[in-house]
Amino acid sequence: MLSCKGVFYRYGAKLDWVLDDFSHAFGPGVHLIKGYSGCGKSTLLRLLGGYLTPTKGMVEVSGYRCPNRKFQREALGFVFQQLNLLPLATVERNLQLAGALAGISKHKRLENVDRYMEELGLEGFMKRLPGSMSGGQQQRATIARALIKEPEVLLLDEPTSGLDDLNTEVIIKVLERFIREGERVAVICTHDQRLDKIADEILDFNKFLPVERHLEALV
Numbered sequence: 001m002l003s004c005k006g007v008f009y010r011y012g013a014k015l016d017w018v019l020d021d022f023s024h025a026f027g028p029g030v031h032l033i034k035g036y037s038g039c040g041k042s043t044l045l046r047l048l049g050g051y052l053t054p055t056k057g058m059v060e061v062s063g064y065r066c067p068n069r070k071f072q073r074e075a076l077g078f079v080f081q082q083l084n085l086l087p088l089a090t091v092e093r094n095l096q097l098a099g100a101l102a103g104i105s106k107h108k109r110l111e112n113v114d115r116y117m118e119e120l121g122l123e124g125f126m127k128r129l130p131g132s133m134s135g136g137q138q139q140r141a142t143i144a145r146a147l148i149k150e151p152e153v154l155l156l157d158e159p160t161s162g163l164d165d166l167n168t169e170v171i172i173k174v175l176e177r178f179i180r181e182g183e184r185v186a187v188i189c190t191h192d193q194r195l196d197k198i199a200d201e202i203l204d205f206n207k208f209l210p211v212e213r214h215l216e217a218l219v
């Protein structure tokens with residue numbers, strides 16, 4: 001459904017390759033990307049989401065070459081490490097806007113806001129501004145926002161880092177149900193072993209690194 005074909009990526013012509021001829025197919029299910037800090041996990045996620053364009057090679061989603069704006073708008077949910085909730089909008093408004101941008105009908109938006117706020121244990125937080133919520137609550141709200149459009153592909157960057165077991169368990173349950181109910185794809189960059197139990201695949205990203213970057217990682 002989502003695949004990388006011979007992808008090379010570097011951030012500048014004089015910089016080292018972050019990805020060097022990376023090929024992989026991500027089918028329905030949960031894929032965890034693991035590897036040392038700086039090995040390129042977030043870069044891979046941005047390439048999969050079409051927020052970066054491969055220097056060489058290509059990323060495809062359901063047969064379409066990325067980046068593809070329609071796919072990003074309608075079928076992609078992305079949770080960045082920096083949560084990026086709009087600070088001056090209530091949580092409910094943040095979710096509504098995400099649904100409206102994806103072209104979801106008003107009726108479905110209302111239904112989904114209720115559903116995902118409840119699933120993530122945030123029923124009482126609809127009218128709150130993100131800044132008035134704890135880190136764990138904001139993290140759950142960001143995931144609710146990504147789910148509102150019920151995307152085919154969900155990309156999450158460290159969705160549970162720094163969270164206690166209770167917050168993490170809520171997120172794991174919701175993600176697992178969401179992915180399994182619709183033959184969807186989730187690619188999750190994480191160091192968190194608590195997510196291993198819902199993984200269909202754990203990809204050790206270190207092994208795809210160019211040799212010189214392996215050496216860099218050791219020093």
Ligand SMILES: Nc1ncnc2c1ncn2[C@@H]1O[C@H](COP(=O)(O)OP(=O)(O)OP(=O)(O)O)[C@@H](O)[C@H]1O
Pocket residue numbers: 011018035036037038039040041042043044189
């Ligand atoms: N905007 C950028 N410009 C130049 N280099 C960058 C940029 N973003 C990342 N890099 C470099 O690319 C490499 C991969 O970074 P990336 O953020 O993908 O790693 P990561 O595995 O996600 O790390 P972490 O686990 O710490 O989040 C690193 O060497 C990083 O310094």
